[in-house]
Amino acid sequence: MIASRNAERVWELLRTIPDPEIPVVSLVDLRIVTGVEVTGDGVHVTLRPTFSGCPALHHMREEVERVLRADGFDPVRVTVDHTKSWSTDELDEPTKDRMRSIGLAPPPRRTKDLEADLAVPVQCPQCGSMSTRLDSAFGSTLCRQLYLCTACRQSFDRFKPL
Amino acid sequence: MISNAPLVEFLTALADDELLIGHRDAEWTGYAPILEEDIAFSNIAQDEIGHGLVWYSLLEPMTGKTPDQMGFERPSADFRCCRFVTYPRGDFAYTVMRQYLYDEAEQVRLESLVACPSTPVRDAAAKILQEEAYHLLHSKGLVLRLGSATEESHGRMAKALADAFPQALGMFEPLNSEGQLIEAGIFPGNASLRVRWMDRILPVLRQATIPVESLGSHDATMKPDLGGRRGDHLPHLAQALSDLQSVYQSEKGASW
Numbered sequence: 547m548i549a550s551r552n553a554e555r556v557w558e559l560l561r562t563i564p565d566p567e568i569p570v571v572s573l574v575d576l577r578i579v580t581g582v583e584v585t586g587d588g589v590h591v592t593l594r595p596t597f598s599g600c601p602a603l604h605h606m607r608e609e610v611e612r613v614l615r616a617d618g619f620d621p622v623r624v625t626v627d628h629t630k631s632w633s634t635d636e637l638d639e640p641t642k643d644r645m646r647s648i649g650l651a652p653p654p655r656r657t658k659d660l661e662a663d664l665a666v667p668v669q670c671p672q673c674g675s676m677s678t679r680l681d682s683a684f685g686s687t688l689c690r691q692l693y694l695c696t697a698c699r700q701s702f703d704r705f706k707p708l
Numbered sequence: 709m710i711s712n713a714p715l716v717e718f719l720t721a722l723a724d725d726e727l728l729i730g731h732r733d734a735e736w737t738g739y740a741p742i743l744e745e746d747i748a749f750s751n752i753a754q755d756e757i758g759h760g761l762v763w764y765s766l767l768e769p770m771t772g773k774t775p776d777q778m779g780f781e782r783p784s785a786d787f788r789c790c791r792f793v794t795y796p797r798g799d800f801a802y803t804v805m806r807q808y809l810y811d812e813a814e815q816v817r818l819e820s821l822v823a824c825p826s827t828p829v830r831d832a833a834a835k836i837l838q839e840e841a842y843h844l845l846h847s848k849g850l851v852l853r854l855g856s857a858t859e860e861s862h863g864r865m866a867k868a869l870a871d872a873f874p875q876a877l878g879m880f881e882p883l884n885s886e887g888q889l890i891e892a893g894i895f896p897g898n899a900s901l902r903v904r905w906m907d908r909i910l911p912v913l914r915q916a917t918i919p920v921e922s923l924g925s926h927d928a929t930m931k932p933d934l935g936g937r938r939g940d941h942l943p944h945l946a947q948a949l950s951d952l953q954s955v956y957q958s959e960k961g962a963s964w
Contacts, residue, residue: 597839599758604964628765629831631838660841682744683842684751688758692747708838 552584552619556591559617563609566602567687568705570644573606577636580627589614590623594630597688597708634708646671651693651704663707670695671702678702712770714885715826717788718894720778721883721937722817723763724789727779728945729810730756731952735797745800752807752843759839762832780956784946790878790936794945798868801861804854805868808847809876809909814840816904820895829894848912855916866918873923877902877932884938 560582561574573579573593581592591610595603607624614622634653642652651671657663664683667676675697682692683706690703733753740746764775771778793810797803818840821833854861880902883889890897913920923930935941 595758597755597758598762598836599754599756601754626765628762629828629835631831631835633838660845664845682747683846684744684748686747688751688754692744706842 552589553582555617556582556584556589556614556619559613560591560610563606563613566605567689568645568648568650570648571641573610575637575641575644577632578606580630587619588621588623589619590625593624593626594632595626595628596632597706598628600688632708634705645705649702650690651702653705653707656707660707668693668704670698670700672700673698714883714888714892715829715894716767716770717883717885718889719763719767719829721788721790723760723767723778724787725793725810725879726756726760726763727952728787728789728793728948729807730754730758730760731948732793732795732797733803733807736803741800748846749803752846755839755843759836762836766828766832776956780953781960784941784949785939787941787945787949788883788937788939789945790881791933791942791944792872792875792878792936794936794942794948795875796944796947798871799864801854801864801868802871804847804850805865805872806876807843808851808912809872810879811840811844811847812908812912813876813879813901813905815844816901816908817895820901820904823893824895825893851912851918852916855913855918862917865916869913869918869920870922874930875933877930878934878936880905881932881934881937 557574560579561572563573565571565573565576576596578593578596579591580594581590583590591614593603593607593610603626607626610624611622633656635656637653645652649671651668654663654666654668664680668678668680669676670678670693673695675695677696678693679696680691681694681701685691685703685706689706691706692701693704694701730753733749733756736746736749737753738746740749760779761775764778767778768774792806795806798806815837818833818837821829822837824830824833851865855865856862880898882898886897889895895901910920910923
């Protein structure tokens with residue numbers, strides 16, 4: 547009974563830790579947390595990276611340790627499973643809405659054909675126009691790509707579909 | 709069940725290839741001919757180094773060495789990357805051609821691993837393939853455009869292929885434990901991967917109007933640039949590692 551209450555508490559705390567690059571979404575929203583195991587007072591959290599080379603993972607790991615320790619969990623162990631796949635298709639609609647709210651266009655549903663996925667029209671998160679074009683499939687971070695809105699003449703980022 | 713040694717050799721070669729090509733790609737950060745390419749190659753570099761991390765992390769339980777120790781503490785003779793990924797970045801044509809030839813090779817290699825009996829290897833290959841789709845789309849697109857854009861770009865891409873091709877064959881240099889790895893079903897072997905690779909690059913290079921006649925058929929007579937897989941490297945690797953390892957070596961064990 548106590549263990550299950552504590553696992554709930556862990557998930558609750560993890561939901562308060564923002565992604566360092568997209569602060570309106572949490573590590574739980576991003577589906578980065580793959581496992582929570584509570585044993586006595588201790589906890590073991592497993593994370594997976596979004597993109598393999600994501601440099602924010604270090605920071606996330608430290609934040610998880612810090613927040614759980616501050617709540618009294620001891621020992622806190624955080625491991626990263628680098629082999630576990632992650633896809634933007636796992637993100638839910640509220641998470642995508644929060645991305646829009648900071649001017650970040652959310653990722654589209656994936657098919658097997660990346661080129662076709664990148665050709666699907668994207669709505670400008672600033673003015674709502676569909677007159678946009680992909681400037682670069684890459685961007686300022688591994689999980690972003692660069693678009694230009696030809697209506698409001700602003701560039702914007704889109705979360706890179708994976 | 710396969711003993712660890714062949715798998716360690718195999719994964720070390722994969723990881724070292726990724727780390728070194730990533731390092732060479734990163735040398736374009738701040739220098740690429742246009743901003744979009746600067747961003748693209750910086751991203752690709754970060755991805756490739758991330759893929760190196762994936763493979764090094766799989767090695768950790770077998771070797772007891774952390775990814776940092778693998779990347780930053782080994783001397784060049786212990787690296788098992790092919791020589792191809794150690795060459796200096798060259799001009800942009802060479803960079804694009806190398807990346808394209810490498811990306812296609814990585815595709816066939818990773819696709820072959822999706823059937824590997826080792827679950828973590830299979831999972832890692834599937835994860836990396838997802839991300840690699842962006843690299844191939846980018847490098848193939850540039851080869852197709854630059855191959856036939858102007859007389860100068862055509863000439864430079866043709867020269868880049870002539871320079872890079874014998875080096876690229878070194879990606880398929882057999883490993884010491886090649887036979888054991890094939891027998892255990894880990895991967896189909898480098899000779900087979902090389903045939904699949906040729907089948908993919910030739911139509912693209914032809915479409916890009918880059919001359920391929922001199923490359924010969926599947927049994928290219930051209931002398932492949934071998935040695936890397938047994939630790940026999942050109943001075944380029946030591947040079948790259950002295951840059952790559954300098955900060956870590958200056959204060960071993962420092963935490964960030």
